[in-house]
Amino acid sequence: MLLEKITEAVEFLKKQGVESPTTGIVLGTGLGQMVNEISIEKKIDYSTIPHFPVSTVESHHGNLIYGSIGKEKIIAMQGRFHFYEGYSLAEVTFPIRVMKYLGIKRLLLSNAAGALNKEFRKGELMLLDDHINFLPDNPLRGKNHEELGPRFPDMNQPYSPELNEKLVLLAQKEGITLHKGTYVAVMGPNLETRAEYRMFNQFADAVGMSTVPEVIVANQMKLSCAAISVLTDECDPDNLVATSFEEILKVAAKAETKLTRLFTLLIQSF
Ligand code: HPA
Numbered sequence: 279m280l281l282e283k284i285t286e287a288v289e290f291l292k293k294q295g296v297e298s299p300t301t302g303i304v305l306g307t308g309l310g311q312m313v314n315e316i317s318i319e320k321k322i323d324y325s326t327i328p329h330f331p332v333s334t335v336e337s338h339h340g341n342l343i344y345g346s347i348g349k350e351k352i353i354a355m356q357g358r359f360h361f362y363e364g365y366s367l368a369e370v371t372f373p374i375r376v377m378k379y380l381g382i383k384r385l386l387l388s389n390a391a392g393a394l395n396k397e398f399r400k401g402e403l404m405l406l407d408d409h410i411n412f413l414p415d416n417p418l419r420g421k422n423h424e425e426l427g428p429r430f431p432d433m434n435q436p437y438s439p440e441l442n443e444k445l446v447l448l449a450q451k452e453g454i455t456l457h458k459g460t461y462v463a464v465m466g467p468n469l470e471t472r473a474e475y476r477m478f479n480q481f482a483d484a485v486g487m488s489t490v491p492e493v494i495v496a497n498q499m500k501l502s503c504a505a506i507s508v509l510t511d512e513c514d515p516d517n518l519v520a521t522s523f524e525e526i527l528k529v530a531a532k533a534e535t536k537l538t539r540l541f542t543l544l545i546q547s548f
Contacts, residue, residue, distance in 0.1 A: 280368075280375070280423045283329040287376045290328050295320050296344045299353035301545055302374070302382040302501075306389035306488060308530030309508060310356050312538045313343055320344040324357075330376075331359050331369045342373070348546045353377055360487055362467040367417035371495040375426065384441065384502040386541055387493070390530045391486035391507035392469070394479045395459060400512050401533045402455050403540070405445055406437055406505040409490050410462040410482055417491045418498060427498035436493050441504035441544070448543045454536045459483025461507060463490035472515035484509060506540065508533045 305312055324330045324340045332340070343354040355377075359370040374385065393400060422429040442458075449456035462482035464470070470478065470485065478485050484507045496503045510529040511521045 286328045299351045301352045302377040302385045303354040304387040308527040316345040318345040371417040387505040391484040392513040393509040395483040404457040404507040408460045431498040438502040475513040476515040
């Protein structure tokens with residue numbers, strides 16, 4: 279059933295001219311500018327794709343972009359789906375399954391996140407080297423679709439060491455600060471209380487409302503992942519200042535140039 283839905287979406291996209299992309303990209307909240315680096319061949323509104331959920335957050339554009347960066351054929355999600363919007367995690371991760379069946383070999387993800395680690399400043403980037411699923415659900419809950427992957431996928435290395443190593447080297451070369459750390463995914467949509475930040479600070483370096491479901495599904499399908507958080511606010515419970523979605527978008531917009539540079543250089547190295 280799920281495979282049939284995936285196949286229908288894949289067939290539709292192929293008819294639209296989407297041919298064998300090898301890299302998939304997910305652009306997070308306020309992080310759509312990477313699209314400017316792509317020689318776009320097709321821009322397909324999510325709402326036209328069979329079985330795709332429809333984006334509801336205004337800052338998310340809701341387009342699948344097909345094109346190339348250098349020699350690399352890519353497919354990019356301009357805007358993603360979140361659990362807090364009301365979608366199930368199966369819906370949230372459906373586009374990842376579709377991109378895999380279109381032929382991608384690796385998945386690059388971005389997100390806006392709060393900095394828990396007191397050494398990290400807003401406007402800086404963090405490379406995910408591990409994560410904690412603190413969402414009250416799992417995209418793999420329910421009947422397992424054996425053809426898509428195992429019932430109990432291993433998660434000992436959810437992020438590709440090879441991709442991460444390349445990103446660290448590129449960041450060094452470019453003089454871009456790229457922290458490494460653990461990302462904890464929460465449901466949201468409210469930002470956390472001081473007590474919650476204090477708790478999460480015990481076991482994670484950044485907190486956000488996305489990415490983990492996509493990475494779980496990608497790992498189940500043996501798709502290599504790398505993910506970067508743009509740190510948009512500092513979550514120090516003892517010195518917490520009020521922030522807003524607008525402020526988060528403002529910081530994301532400023533910092534995303536660095537993210538775009540790293541992802542673009544990484545893709546050009548393939
Ligand atoms: N918490 C959760 N999600 C976020 C935050 C935060 O502080 N900042 C950006 N996304």
